[in-house]
Amino acid sequence: MSGTKETVTRRDFLRIILTGVGACYAAAIGYPLWRYLISPAEQAKSLAAVKEVTLKDAHTLAAGSVLMFKFGSHPAMLIHHKDGSWVALDAVCTHLGCTVQYQPDRNVIHCNCHGGEYDAQTGKNISGPPPRPLRPYVVKVIEGGVLVSRV
Amino acid sequence: MKSKIDALWKWLDERLDLSQIIAFAQHKTVPQHKYSFWYYWGGISLFLFLVQALTGVLLLIYYRPGPEAFDSVRQITYEINFGWLIRSLHAWAANLMVASIFVHMFSVYFMKAYRAPREFGWWSGMLLLMISTVFGFSGYLLPMNELSYFATKVGLEIPTSMPIIGPLIGDIVRAGPEVSEYTLQRFFALHVVVLPALFVPILVFHLWLVQRNGMALPPSEEARPVQERKTIPFFPNFFMKDLAVWLITLNVLALLAVCFPWDLGVQADALKPAPLGIHPEWYFMSAFQILKVFGNLLPGDLGEAMGVGIFTLGIILWMLIPLYDPDSRSGERARHATYFGLLVLAGVIVLTIWGYAAL
Known part of the structure; x- marks a missing residue:
């Protein structure tokens, strides 16, 4: 029992055990807490994983008008152009995330937040601050509605 | 590196008097005797209150009062990750907190820790207990299930049937003749804003008094000569023991919450007959x-009216005990106060068992 070596070893041993037990408690409290807090984010991610959305009765949408819808949890827009073509685009401005709007009289997509504008046929950013075009979707008019799917 | 830490310490100490606090903690001692076990119950109550504050805020981020109340509690219980655990912890810790405050109160009573100069400790503690029971009553309604709805209905029948002030309580507390969404909304405001705003300052006062007056000695210890009394330093000795007790409390709470998760129940419906066994x-x-x-x-x-009167009188007598227990000031056992305490304790236990038996 003499000598300081053994005392130090025991102290080290206790310190390691206590640190380990402390880490277990921190994990046992921290993990459920973290999962609890990210629950809505997880749900949104599983919603965002959808591949396609069927918009019931959307085929009756008048030419020259727009239908706002959610692709998963993400705002999107379906435009029925006057020439009869169909276009579906993300409705979230690539600049700072505001929801954009289709202006049928000018035939552009406009963002009220900072005046960004996009081409209503392709989604290409044509003026203002947006750095990227709006992401397009594949549109298929089917019986009883419109099928919108990822590219 | 070390000199930088020293400099930072010096900078903080000059402004916040940190070394005074440390010196205070180092010199503070806690009496050690055969009743020391009872010193931990205030700390256990405090720990459970902290659990309530934390789990309460967590529930608040998903709970929605109003017509969706039950549905939001259903989502917390079944859809949100570990929501059942947070809710179960909150419900269990609420019951354990009230129980441990009762133990704390009776131990303070029988150790005669309410005597001068600790009267305000007794009074502030009684206030904290009363607010805790209102916390319990208001929180019980929030899930808006059958049990909570009818228990609140029955519970509010008693004060609202009193003469004169009864109708007023009905209008103000229940917000009308029936327990409704308005009742729920004001119980919610009470539970998450008003009661914490009342509770926390009184709690700080209560804890400050413990620092000012130190731990009370029971009369049997006071009768000993000073040199025979034993103490341990508050820091680190008592502090470590306190932490160990908190850890035990946490483990008991976690076991209860996991093994006996709190029931969601059935959504309240005023038109459905009340289920069996509605009780406070x-x-x-x-x-x-x-x-x-x-x-x-x-x-x-x-x-x-007699029942309410006798009960109120009992509480007033109980609160005023520091004023009419002068015998014990000399350090002797004040037998009358002890007998009164035993009578109250026995009364509470017998009435509680009787109440459950008579359901």
Whole structure:
């Protein structure tokens, strides 16, 4: 029992055990807490994983008008152009995330937040601050509605 | 590196007097004797309150009062990750907190720790207990399930049937003749804003008094000569023991919450007949039983008024004990106060058991 070596070893041993037990408690409290807090984010991610959305009765949408819808949890827009073509685009401005709007009289997509504008046929950013075009979707008019799917 | 830490310490110390606090903690001692076990119950109550504050805020981020109340509690219980655990912890810790405050109160009573100069500790503690029971009553309604709806309905019948102030309580507390969404919304405001705003300052006052006056000695210890009394330093010795007790409390709480998760129940519906066995929470049972007994003994409003009167008188006597227990000031056992305490304790236990048996 003499000598300081053994005392130090025991102290080290206790310190390691206590640190380990402390880490277990921190994990046992921290993990459920973290999962609890990210629950809505997880749900949104599983919603965002959808591949396609069927918009019931959307085929009756008048030419020259727009239908706002959610692709998963993400705002999107379906435009029925006057020439009869169909276009579906993300409705979230690539600049700072505001929801954009289709202006049928000018035939552009406009963002009220900072005046960004996009081409209503392709989604290409044509003026203002947006750095990227709006992401397009594949549109298929089917019986009883419109099928919108990822590219 | 070390010199930088020293410099930072010096900078903080000059502005915040940190070394004074450390010196205070180092010199503070806690008496050590055969009743020391009871010193931990205030700390256990405090720990459970902290659990309530944390889990309460967590529930608040998903709970929605109003017409969706039950549905939001259903989502917390079944859809949100670990939501059942947070809710179960909150419900269990609420009951354990009231229980440990009761243990704390009776131990303070029988150790005669309410004597001068600790009267305000007794009074502030009683206030904290009363607010805790209102916390319990208001929180019980929030899930808006059958049990909570009818228990609140029954619970509010008692004060609202009192003469004169009864209708006023009905209008203000219940917000009308029926427990409704308005009742729920104001119980919610009470539970998450008003009660914490009242509770926390009184708690700080209560804890400050413990620092100012130190731990009370029971009369049997006071009778010993000073040199025979034992103490341990508050820091680190008592502090470490306190932490160990908190850890035990956490483990007990976690086991209860996991093994006996709190039931969601069935959504409240005023048109459905009340389910069997509607009764108040256990900490209201003795008061409820007194009212029932007097209601049966004396006819009509008179019985109820007597019950409320006797119960209120009992609480007032209980609160004023530091003022009419002068015998113990000399350090002797004040037998009358002890007998009164035993009578109250026995009364509470008997009435509670009687109440459950009579359901």
